[in-house]
Amino acid sequence: MVPVATGAAVLPDHSIVVRDGLIHAIEARELARHNNPEAVRVDLTGQAVIPGLINAHTHAAMTLLRGFADDLVLTEWLEQRIWPAEAEHVSAEFVADGTSIACAEMLSGGTTAFNDMYFYAASAIQAATDAGIRIGCGLTYLNAPTSYAKTEDEYIDRGLDAVDTWQGTPLVTFAWAPHSTYAASPASWGRLAKLRDDHPFPVHVHVQETATEVEHEVEAHGLTPIARIHRAGLLHGPFAGVHAVHLRGGDIPLLVEGNASVVHCPSSNMKLASGMSPVTQLLRADVNVGLGTDGAASNNRLDMWQEMRTAALLAKIQTGDPAALTAEQALTMATIGSARSMGIDEFTGSIEVGKAADLVAVDLSGVASQPVYDPISHLVYVAGRDDVTNVWVAGRRVLDNRKLVFIDIERVKAQAHQWHQRIKA
């Protein structure tokens, strides 16, 4: 077992006792058996048990645009392909169906929670809770009309409707999710700061993804996006600043001061050629870093294993230091680091007594994993989502011997096929 709790080592031959959805005890196997004679036992010999992986940034419903437009320059990709397709097709049904695909993909790959930034919050929440995965539902807004809302106020009001309906529901948390400083009006930040007093949700926002964005923002406002958010009084934890690729001198001290998190999306940053986030520098400054896949239009896998491996490899080439961003650091980012960025670390992100039983069993006994010298190294550099066998969220088994329990795969695939026909037309 790999608890990923502060100071906790790998625990071979241990059992996790789960009661009422929570981790009740962590004990040597024989002791656990002795202490809990009535318990239902799941034998996971040859497997590693890790905390559920947490995808700290995605646009789940965009699975419907997976591979729709690849290998294009950014403006062409966004302005000529993705935005027009979204304008034509995004609806409550699109979000419900696209999020269901995403949940199927993420759960079967060991992701037990995701931080979502998209439209039609109610549809996304319904799909996630039906699937049995945790959702950090973004109350998304931007300064441009979509089928979901016409004005920033309308976006926010639709988000607050979802809060009224779903707050307190198991598996559901919320985040304020302005798209970015450049796509939200200055006035909206004032409203957000006030709203956050009543609804102290985490903030989830794209920041400083491209060099152009930072240049334009500094030119227009005399401040970087991070500094603007700080001035608006919103840069304090839990705060998830997504991408944070192009940072300037003053940005890191502000992140530290606010106890704010950065969410690293290495595959997306590479695929869109955005640049490399200075992750090792952030970690050295004690900034919490979570890990995310971004949406399936820019990755194209919602696969946290791929992100762990890519994060570790990218940091090494970036710094010229093969010891940079160790396997342990990558695993920490993908679990407790992501949980902190979403403000859910009190109850998930590590295997600790009292936390929710969000657990993933990973088979390290396959021939392609042999031999195993160091399980943590193998989890990052060798294992993949296809090695995940069983997943529990809040103690409920949602993946049972590689079979999703609460998702009708054939129905989801049929829906994907219908959207494919409609969108490619």
Added chain:
Amino acid sequence: MVPVATGAAVLPDHSIVVRDGLIHAIEARELARHNNPEAVRVDLTGQAVIPGLINAHTHAAMTLLRGFADDLVLTEWLEQRIWPAEAEHVSAEFVADGTSIACAEMLSGGTTAFNDMYFYAASAIQAATDAGIRIGCGLTYLNAPTSYAKTEDEYIDRGLDAVDTWQGTPLVTFAWAPHSTYAASPASWGRLAKLRDDHPFPVHVHVQETATEVEHEVEAHGLTPIARIHRAGLLHGPFAGVHAVHLRGGDIPLLVEGNASVVHCPSSNMKLASGMSPVTQLLRADVNVGLGTDGAASNNRLDMWQEMRTAALLAKIQTGDPAALTAEQALTMATIGSARSMGIDEFTGSIEVGKAADLVAVDLSGVASQPVYDPISHLVYVAGRDDVTNVWVAGRRVLDNRKLVFIDIERVKAQAHQWHQRIKA
């Protein structure tokens, strides 16, 4: 079907007719059925058929050191961990068992040929031919003693013994494999040039992997490694220069002049923080580029899917251009590009009538692959080795519905376990 032959598009609803291990015809499904009423049919609906992937650089037996030493600086990794472990353990048995693990891993992930550089050629060839995979067996030598040989001449003589025994055997080709210019004596290059007249095998050699290597070589010899090899009369095709990360002005023209190939190993270059090979520049100059995993001590997956995706993503971040190294280019590198680098492109590397039936079926019908707009994009950015269902090498099915036909997995795993116990002690 994705033929990866020059000018060939994706062919939906086509069949490949195989006879005597060769591709006899490529026809629309109904026509193929009509023309070959007696043929045994394999239904691959929902799957893509691609040419077998070709791993153009690995040290197969090093699977036994998979994850043995990660996240270390290069000198510590090599000098304090890998070399001492090799000195203590490498033997004919080590190579046989380690190569078997590698073959199991590669075949089940759709790799049908590999270019190997290691010791105990006979053991490696035996393991590969038993498994049913093609091996480009390196006649490896270096200017340092191992248990395999004490002098360069002895290494070469042992290699020539293997040639005598195995030349002409199905699935087996050879390559001259000096480790590198810095680890082979100047005199050995002269012998090699002469030997190559009688045995015109391809050359397989590490070149210009690190900045330090190039600096030292230029300082000592006034020439880059590529220029030294050119001067020795060995830089002409088929020639596989592995890594080629740190190139100087004159290197690319020499590669072009010799019609020499570069083998790109993006994961290894990232993990060891060696640098980024200028792959897009090489392709623009019409240098053939193959793709390799390197050994499992520096990757740690012998997974060509991972390398295709990583190559495409790395080129984008390296050049700042998201259109750099498209999915199609990555797939080309991993198939016909690798085949050219090994001198086996006349009979494999693409799906063309008359070539060997080295074929891989990839299931794109899984929920994590939905929807499919562009199969080639999905092969590189979405699919993984776990999507491979069936593999044929020279028309013989070696992976049958995800089950290896000629490898006893339990035996191979037991051997891996024994080596693990011995090596970690």
